[in-house]
Amino acid sequence: MKLIARFSHLGIATKQFFYMFLVTLLLFLLLAWSNLSEAETLLKDQVTKDAELLVARTNQYIDATLDNVENILLLLSTRQDWLAGGDEAEAVRTLQSFADYNSSVVRTLYFVRSDGKVFSNTQVNYDIIGNPHLKALYAQALDNYGSIQVSEPYVSPLSGRTLAYMMPIKDRNNEVQGVIIAELGLDLLVSRISPLIYQSFALVTANGNVINRMEAGERLLPVKPGTYPPELLPAFTAKLPGLKTGADDMSVNGERLIAVKSAKNRLGWSLIAFIPEDSFYKDLQPLYGNYRNATMLWVVILLFSAYMLSRTLTRPIRGLVNKMDRLHDFEVVAKLPENRRDEIGKLARSLNAMLARIQHLLHETKRAEEKKKEYELKMLRSQIAPHFLYNTLACISSMAKQQKIDDVRQTIRSLVGLLTFSFDRQSEFVALEEELEGLRMYMHIQQVRYGAKYGCRIEVEPQLLQQRILKLTLQPLVENALFHGLAPKGGGSVIVTASVHDGRLRLYVRDDGIGMSRSDIRDVYRKQAAEPSRHSFTGIGFANVHERIRIHFGEPYGLRIGGRKGVGTVVRVELPMSLQS
Template structure:
């Protein structure tokens, strides 16, 4: 023993590490192989069962989520009792078609059944040809639990095939029954989405024991009734399945083979999901695993001799050095790059690490710069929102109107001023609807017309479908103000036109005036720091074109912002490009 110890002490460090790694690793491999062979059967079975339970639970959640979409769709349609009125047939069919297209993954066919028996469907032509004999029964089902959603048992529909229906009565504002909305569920689509989630085979059952999913005759695990199409489970097997408790159980399947059954809890509709796994599935890989361990043990000893040596010499040491240098990294903004002295994977890893640090630093600088710029422009906007001279002159105008006993004009002017100030000072959101922005413009132009006369006119030509979309507050008002004081004011009157439409998925707003115009050179410079028009002290705000342009780009990106075109003596047009943004997108933080 002393000679062996002396021999080991005289070896080099790399050789010692090689011998140590070889002995320790070989010992661990043999221990692990022995333990794995003895425990493989139990582990495999438990793992498969746990996976099946997890998948069944997730599948049940997916089914609930999918059916929630159907319920939400019915609740939305139930608010549209106007669709049941005479003369709204085309609107009703178009509304059903839109709902069906949007929810085609779960809803197959939608119907509106009036009290007089008239039926509207999302596929009206098909319904007029082939009809649906189940609708009278579904109408009665909807009225059984008045005011709530009812769900039918599975049936065959001429319009939707193998399906089941959600039904809900619809009443008007006086609580008078207008009809029933019916949604036939796309069970084929639901089955296709559930099938990849479950091991081997499954069955989705209603509280009455009816099978919802379409069974596959090629499935050799479950016993089917002979000669039945579509396939139907044998009655004895279905009764066994109903009696199975929630959790993991055993049941006799086709050809008397035992199956493991994982059954879920019932959902809100009383549905339950059962996944089937053949018990032979748990053992089929064990023999091969045993043979693989024998072969792997021999091969592993040979490979281990070589790999342990290479690991000691060429891999372990540089990796440790690299990790130590990485551990010393605390601030990615101030860090020295690691030297690249190798051309192998370690060298490429070091180079990739240096590149990653550089990209992180660049992104941090860009993010910090953008945030600072955003804050700067927002502060500028808030500081210059209301020009005091505008208030002084407007109040002086109101005083003059009062002295002239023009009470109605005084009242209208004060109302417009109060609403305009309330609109500007409202800090609840940086966004308003286009309709609210245009309302602010109307109030602003009313005040200007009172002050300067009717020679300052304006026209609105905005697509009504755009009024619901969101826009940054005080986007159009500075542009109209600019057109008023720098375009038509020098001519002592003129017309400002505001137009809006949707072009290629982008909202385009145009502010046009027939004022004095500017040259092409000035138009090109209007959105740069070098160009700054003289601001009238009578303007409502100090917000300029550059501020509006930069705010839009900060929030929505470079593709959006202002474009200016002008012809001297003819007028100027400013085009605003913004993304289509709804109130829901704003709440979710989706800003284009």
């Protein structure tokens, strides 16, 4: 909050500078971030596509290699006379020649005859070490009606990590003579794939077995501790068959990896390459550096541009402020120059128009003051109507002749108090309590003159009695009610009340006289009697009271009249609260 308060006290130039600088900088940073994100996405997509293409081509290489193994089995099946005959040496030489010629793929060749006799290209090693898997491979080969079968990976005593291609050989009578088995060197196959794929990779067989080769110290993929060569954790390998073909996301030890999986080959195998997401960000480091340098240069240019622009825009405004500060006399105001056509020129024209309006208001205020003084003089000149004073004194004389000493004393006291209240010029404002007391004295004189046919009741709450109002506000209204509302009817009563509404003091003068129509009410607003009647105490009429209130307090205040013919009239006086003299 303190920072906001300090910022609010800054000048327009400083605020404009900060606003332009911050907004433009944020836009630039947003654009840079968007471009970097787009570049990162494009790079990621490109690397992923390259990896997918590389994986696909590598998978094709694997297919071609495995096709060579199938061709070896097919060629050996044409030499069944050597293999099925009794010449053991010739059978071994045949297997050795094929194995030596295809040593890049095949590690060990076997021919298992139907009688259980086994020939191998490494006959001596087989005779010594043996191979416990041949029996199961022989049975698996016969289960597929003579076509080539492929086993799942296993560890062979002669070939190490391997898998076997198997094909039964039959004679002309379609009798099985035996099964040719070729064990592949998986480590050799994987080592030939490694130069083709620069990422970590794994081969997944149709049954979900994983074939991979990792160097010691492998950190990208999770391996079993203490194993050499490193072996993948079973929990990780269990996830690999479920990966979708193409690019897929996976997390390993909190690190995000992109797994690029190929389509299955003829054996149902898939090749999966693993790319760490961090490698994308490393490739983007030069781009980050370029953006960082461009941002620094842009900030410098932006600071200078924002400063110059704010200075250019605010200098004319400061000139206008200086000219406005030199204004002391609104009677003679020099116009500001309006030669500019931009917003500054519009501001100058607006200021000139405002100054013209101020001069007009000053003149209006002077006229209002003069009019106020005119009403005050008029009130003084007509403050006591001669007819009222003459009739009151005649009434006192009559009561004196009738020896009504108490009535004479009370009437003289009321008349003296009323005259004192009227002539007192210490203040034009009086407390509501004083105004009501003057009204009571006036009503006492009227009741002495006319008897009990006129009544007046005052109902004002005590807390409102100290509110300040204009002197002689209520008396002319009550007088008007008596002689224009009740007198034509032959008598009646007047009620004076007060209330507070929306922070304003409202005084009401109600009578139950002859009432007023709408046209009568309009006439009251428009005209004022030129001469007071012989019954009036002062020459102040309804219109004068209304104008005095509006001159002192403004347009929202004044009198409102309501009435109905034959029912009565009510006058509402609207005044501000808590007015001090």
